[in-house]
Amino acid sequence: DIQMTQSPSTLSASVGDRVTITCRASQSIRSWLAWYQQKPGKAPRLLISEASSLESGVPSRFSGGGSGTEFTLTISSLQPDDFATYYCQQYHIYPGTFGQGTKVEIK
Amino acid sequence: QLQLQESGPGLVKPSETLSLTCTVSGDSISSSGHYWGWIRQSPGKGLEWIGSIYYSGSTYYNPSLKSRVTISVDTSKNQFYLRLSSVTAADTAVYYCARHGEQQVVKHWGQGTLVTVSS
Numbered sequence: 478d479i480q481m482t483q484s485p486s487t488l489s490a491s492v493g494d495r496v497t498i499t500c501r502a503s504q505s506i507r508s509w510l511a512w513y514q515q516k517p518g519k520a521p522r523l524l525i526s527e528a529s530s531l532e533s534g535v536p537s538r539f540s541g542g543g544s545g546t547e548f549t550l551t552i553s554s555l556q557p558d559d560f561a562t563y564y565c566q567q568y569h570i571y572p573g574t575f576g577q578g579t580k581v582e583i584k
Numbered sequence: 585q586l587q588l589q590e591s592g593p594g595l596v597k598p599s600e601t602l603s604l605t606c607t608v609s610g611d612s613i614s615s616s617g618h619y620w621g622w623i624r625q626s627p628g629k630g631l632e633w634i635g636s637i638y639y640s641g642s643t644y645y646n647p648s649l650k651s652r653v654t655i656s657v658d659t660s661k662n663q664f665y666l667r668l669s670s671v672t673a674a675d676t677a678v679y680y681c682a683r684h685g686e687q688q689v690v691k692h693w694g695q696g697t698l699v700t701v702s703s
Contacts, residue, residue: 478648511689520680520693521631532691564631566688572646573688575631 479503479567483576489584494555498579500548500565509569512541512550515578516561524563525550555581586610588681588694596675596701602668606681606694613662614639619684620664622655625696626677633688634679637664671701 480503490496500510508528513521523532525541528548538553552559560583565576592604606620613620621636635645637655645653649668657664668675679699683692 509687513690520696521690523689523691526689566631568688571644571688572633572635574633577630 478572478574479506479570481565481567481574481576483563483565483579485579486577487580487582489582490555491584492555492557494584496552496555496581498550498563498565498581500543500550500576502546502548502567505545506567506569508544509567510541510543510548511566511568512539513564513566514559514561515564521564552581586683586692588683588692590679590681590694590697592697592699594698594700596671596699597703598672598701599670602666602671602675602699602701604666604679604681604697604699606664606666608662608664608683611683612659613657613664614659617685619644619686620657621682621684621688621690622666623680623682623690623693624677625680626674628674629677632677634666634668636684636688673701675699676701 482501484499510528512525515521529541540551542549562578562580587609589607596602619636622634625631635655637643652669654667678696680696681694682690684690
């Protein structure tokens with residue numbers, strides 16, 4: 478399996494901050510990477526696919542970048558609704574594998 | 585509007601078989617290009633893909649679970665199913681059913697159901 482490693486595991490930030498989460502793959506996955514947001518007790522919500530393609534209805538303050546083995550998710554101005562856990566997922570090679578998650582907490 | 589709903593026992597004894605049903609509404613499970621999958625989430629292993637099925641019956645299983653997993657579909661009921669045999673405490677997790685395309689990007693998830701393995 479391809480291993481996905483996210484950093485940091487926890488991020489403390491304030492409303493209005495710009496935050497960046499990094500995801501690294503154990504081998505090249507080209508641009509076959511998705512980002513999800515998950516809130517407690519809820520299923521994950523797809524934010525971004527193909528590394529940088531924003532899903533319909535996702536605020537434009539979210540953006541994704543990268544290719545190969547290193548990827549980022551950036552929230553340009555953190556909003557109260559954004560405090561959640563974020564996961565990356567590769568879907569280049571079956572089975573799709575997820576990072577361990579990054580929890581974005583209120584500072 | 586597509587909805588997926590998991591159902592099944594919330595408690596399973598060690599060594600027994602976990603069985604879950606996913607009921608699909610708002611779309612036909614026979615619709616072309618859509619795959620129906622199971623994903624689980626546990627504190628220890630995080631999010632883990634279990635496997636997927638196409639309406640034709642073609643299946644794809646995570647090699648790490650393949651020996652214990654069976655996913656099946658009943659198009660007449662618009663449902664698909666998960667069976668996981670010989671469960672242990674390590675199989676305790678929230679189990680999600682999901683729909684994805686040819687690529688394993690999940691836009692549609694069920695709400696999830698907690699299954700605890702304990703005697």
